[in-house]
Amino acid sequence: MSIQTVNAPKASSGNLLPIAERAEVRHAFVRLLLSEKRRVALAIGLHLIAAVASAVAPLLLGEIIDALGAGGSVADVDRLALGIGAAALAVLVFTWAGTFVAHRLGERLSATMRERFVDQCLRLPMPVVERAGSGDLMTRSSGDVPEAGGLFRDGVPQVTVSVLKVVVYLSAMVWVSPLLALCMLVAVPTITIGTRWYLKRARAGYLNERKAESTIGDTMAASADGARTTATYRLRPVRDRAGDDTVAGHWSAARYTLFLRSVFFPFLDGTYALPTAAVLLIGGAFYFDGAVSLGMVASCAVLTRQIMFPLDHILMWIEKVQRGFAALARVEGVSGIQDVDEGATDRRPEDGAVALHGVRYAYPGGGDVLHGVDLEVPAGQRLAVVGPSGAGKSTLARLISGADVPRDGAVTIGGVDVAALPLSERRSRVTLVTQEHHVFTATLRDNLVLAKSEADDAELERALAAVGADWAFDLPDGLDTELGGTARELDAASAQQIALARIILADPDVVILDEATAMLDPRAARDTERALGAVLEGRTVIAIAHRLHTAHDADRIAVVEEGLVAELGSHDGLIALDGHYAGLWRAWHGEFASAEA
Incomplete structure (x- = not known):
């Protein structure tokens, strides 16, 4: 067969999450099946009985x-006809039972895969997710997981049933006439050539298509998040071009897979009549020679048609199975990322003391943001970190929380490297709160108990009161009020108060507030910080601040300039020093006083 091919488009990998190799995908596939081996055996058994029953009719x-x-005699014919009726009834009953069991099995396998994927996503190292971008992970969760789920829910049962039928029907042909059964071989060359041609190109084609979908998702998410910036700086033509380029890339990838299907399926359709024609021609010749009976020719002719239906089903499902395995490769690619707890230390922090020694850090593709930072924060102390934008304040917060790992140096909590702590231990010890908060589409109670699952209503209400969320007590259904989505959309300040209430409930040793009250107005922010100060008494608090009243209330202040701690001391001591902080305080205090007036 000579087929002119279209080159598969190249998808840019960038920093996309990895894709599992074929062996890893096969291992994951088999592992999932073996987790439900009893149901798998039951489904196969029921469909095997149905296939045997359906092969009885042509024989009779x-x-x-x-x-x-x-x-x-008429009695003999009636007896054989009743046998055909009984076989048809058995096919109906066992096919229904087998399909029911198989679909339930598929749903269970799909649910197991989804749960494992979500669990792994929640354990991904934050830098990996950020480098990949939201589009890739979003596409894998919303596109690849359902596609791979369909592989278990529909693909595996359908292909398994079809394979069983082909084997049973072919065995029946051999039992009737081994000579006529050889007529099935006439379809083998064309089916083999077409299938090999398709499979050689399909995996790469469908993976490229899924990558292109990820790129579209990333572009759409970036365009939506930056809509105001786009409008302010009149960047719509730039974003339009970016959108057009990603759509063009997806169209190229989709066109290639469409080309594969457009060649593969029509090519196969022409081969299905060949075995039946061969049985009739060769069987007719042998019938006149007396080598076979007319009934044998008729049975084998009907069986060839019965074989072709499940065989066609298998070949049609090859396309969907290829899609499913391509999606499973992307799902398993997430599972293959190094576990954040791999190589974790058994040591546990002695207290909430934070120390940074010779810390250097650079974001991918850039120079160092921090240049050998040394800083110690005793347990229970409140440290304010101030400085100009881009000085490295938020980077310090991420390193202390363990979200990022320094290029050089070490960050410890209670004498233990924070990045080496198991994820669950790190999350219980350190809480990082930024000005970006998320309210889930759920009740207010559900949004709060994320931080402490066993908290009762009284604890939840105390946490809300501590952060000044008085609006929560006026909700129509109280803690059971639905939030987010189309239920009740909260403003940024209310969402921020929910995030702060979660801190109180989580009760960590170290709290990092990275502009955590930025969405509140100055007076509300001041009141909330005072309330938090009382609630967080005795804990180590590191507050990244632009509003300098936060610094005024802190035990010590660290001034960060160009990736270094330029000044460190109390508010009064730094004012007396008359350096960077004193200048910032005078400038801010004058503006704040003007705003108050």
């Missing part, structure tokens, strides 16, 4: 034809 039909040719 041949018996009827031979009986009529030999002058058999």
